[in-house]
Amino acid sequence: MTSPYAGTLPSEQAVSLGEPETDVALWAVIFAGGIGSRFWPLSTPERPKPLLALVSDRTLIEDAVGRLQPAIPPERVLILTSRDIAPAIRRVTAEVPEANVLVEPRPLGTAAALAWASQELVRRAGPSALCVAVHADLAVDFPEEYRRTLRRAAAYAARERALVSVGIRPTRPETGFGYVMAGAPLDADAPLGKGGAAATRGYIEKPSMQEAEARIADGAYWHGGIVVAPAGVFLQELRRHCVEVRDALDPLAAGNLPGFVGLVRATSLERGLLERTDRLLLLQGDFGWDDVGTWASLRRARELDDDGNGAFGDVLFVDADCNVVHSGHGSVVLYGVSRMLVVTLNGLTFVTTLDRASDLNTLLDALPGSMRIHPAGPPR
Numbered sequence: 001m002t003s004p005y006a007g008t009l010p011s012e013q014a015v016s017l018g019e020p021e022t023d024v025a026l027w028a029v030i031f032a033g034g035i036g037s038r039f040w041p042l043s044t045p046e047r048p049k050p051l052l053a054l055v056s057d058r059t060l061i062e063d064a065v066g067r068l069q070p071a072i073p074p075e076r077v078l079i080l081t082s083r084d085i086a087p088a089i090r091r092v093t094a095e096v097p098e099a100n101v102l103v104e105p106r107p108l109g110t111a112a113a114l115a116w117a118s119q120e121l122v123r124r125a126g127p128s129a130l131c132v133a134v135h136a137d138l139a140v141d142f143p144e145e146y147r148r149t150l151r152r153a154a155a156y157a158a159r160e161r162a163l164v165s166v167g168i169r170p171t172r173p174e175t176g177f178g179y180v181m182a183g184a185p186l187d188a189d190a191p192l193g194k195g196g197a198a199a200t201r202g203y204i205e206k207p208s209m210q211e212a213e214a215r216i217a218d219g220a221y222w223h224g225g226i227v228v229a230p231a232g233v234f235l236q237e238l239r240r241h242c243v244e245v246r247d248a249l250d251p252l253a254a255g256n257l258p259g260f261v262g263l264v265r266a267t268s269l270e271r272g273l274l275e276r277t278d279r280l281l282l283l284q285g286d287f288g289w290d291d292v293g294t295w296a297s298l299r300r301a302r303e304l305d306d307d308g309n310g311a312f313g314d315v316l317f318v319d320a321d322c323n324v325v326h327s328g329h330g331s332v333v334l335y336g337v338s339r340m341l342v343v344t345l346n347g348l349t350f351v352t353t354l355d356r357a358s359d360l361n362t363l364l365d366a367l368p369g370s371m372r373i374h375p376a377g378p379p380r
Contacts, residue, residue, distance in 0.1 A: 025130070026071060026130050026131075026132060026151070027072065027077070027078065027121055027129055027131050027132065028068050028077045028131070029077075029114065029117040029134070030061070030064050030080065030134055031110050031133070031134070031135050031136060031269075032050040032079050032080065032081045032136040033080065033081050033107065034049060037360060038294045038295070038358070039295065040350075040364060041348055042054075042343060050085070050089065051088050051089070059092050061089060061092060061093060061136050064134065064136040065079075065095070067143040067146060071147040072150075077096050077100060078100050078121070079093065079096060080113040082103070083103050086103040089101060102116060104261075107266055109264070109269075110268050110269040110270075111245050111271075112245050112248070112260075112265075114269050115234070115242075115249060116257075116260070117131070118131060118235050119252050121231035122235065125231070127232025130154045130158060130228065130229075130230055131234060132150050132227075133227045133229075133269065134227075135225040137225075137292045138224070138225055138291060138292065140288060141289075142287040143287070146285070149285050149287060153166055153197075153226075153283045154228050156197040157229045157230060157233070158230060160186070160197075161230065161233055162229065162280070163227055163228070163277060163279055163281065164197060164229065164280075164281045164282070164283050165221075165283070167192075167221030167283065168222040168224045168284075168285055173213045173216060174212060175212055177206070178204065178206065178270050178274065179204050179212065179220040179221070179222065179223065180200055180223050181203070181215065182198050182201070182219050182221060182282050185197070186281070198282045199281060200280045203223070205268070205275055221284065223274070235249065240277070241276035241277050242272040244264060244266070245265075248263035295343075295354065296341075296358055298326075299324055299354070305317065307320065308322040309321060310324045310325070311324075312326045314327055314331040315333075315334070316331070316332070317333075320334040320336060320340075322339045323339065323340045325343075328345045339354045340354065341357045
């Protein structure tokens with residue numbers, strides 16, 4: 001019988017392509033901006049999502065930096081973040097040099113953030129510098145396999161002068177993810193399931209439920225929020241395809257950051273580049289991946305009890321199953337309920353169902369401003 005989690009655990013037989021040339025070091029670019037409103041009330045402007053400890057006892061940004069080591073040491077990590085949270089990001093990632101924290105003067109979108117970081121890598125290490133672009137809000141169960149996957153992706157990216165998406169075999173239709181359509185393997189003796197890379201037949205970001213189901217039936221992979229390419233190739237493809245960023249690349253190359261910021265229009269890396277490029281390859285990731293996107297995702301990312309409950313803090317479950325509780329203040333008891341979300345903070349308690357917790361925009365629009373940015377103490 002096939003496990004429902006097939007494709008999420010490390011492959012038993014990985015094809016070795018050899019490491020990238022030893023004089024071409026791997027660099028990482030971590031996107032760590034945004035409040036993360038889907039984790040209200042824990043996430044606020046003063047306590048944004050990258051600074052929350054949602055999966056482990058460390059913040060998401062600390063986990064993102066830590067799991068790269070030793071393949072990518074802190075001195076080869078660039079963090080893209082916003083001005084308001086940059087001091088806090090620096091405090092929890094003190095091992096990353098201050099010059100490696102690129103602070104956006106305004107929200108640029110991840111496509112423009114990638115352009116800025118790629119140009120910085122070209123300046124420091126040349127256009128062949130291999131760059132791992134990754135979102136901070138990922139959960140990874142097997143860091144060693146994660147690092148091996150990044151090295152394989154880098155080897156293919158260098159060999160093919162292409163972008164490589166690390167894809168995850170889907171276990172369910174999700175409308176909040178991107179989907180990569182797998183094409184033919186690049187190497188006949190190295191299919192995707194054995195560590196090889198494949199061409200792609202297209203990319204779609206956040207499809208409808210019906211389209212997500214159709215894409216999965218056609219063999220699509222989830223985009224794992226990780227793209228690997230030489231820095232020069234990122235810039236080349238952004239110039240070719242991303243009209244929101246294209247006109248700002250010349251000022252950026254000339255060192256005119258205000259000119260760059262003034263010309264770019266905000267768009268995501270996924271919509272601005274991955275949906276448009278014809279240089280996208282796919283490599284399968286088998287390292288226990290999840291996207292920490294909503295409260296419901298914590299049932300997959302956190303350790304669960306025998307009844308499928310996930311908890312942080314002092315929580316007791318009695319005849320309760322498939323719940324998520326984050327207790328930042330006092331004790332919480334759940335009795336006889338299923339698929340509930342409970343978040344307690346100093347002075348505020350939030351209760352809803354996990355289904356309704358996937359989209360909190362209606363709730364946030366209805367809240368008075370003082371409650372929406374509830375100052376509930378330090379991040380937990």
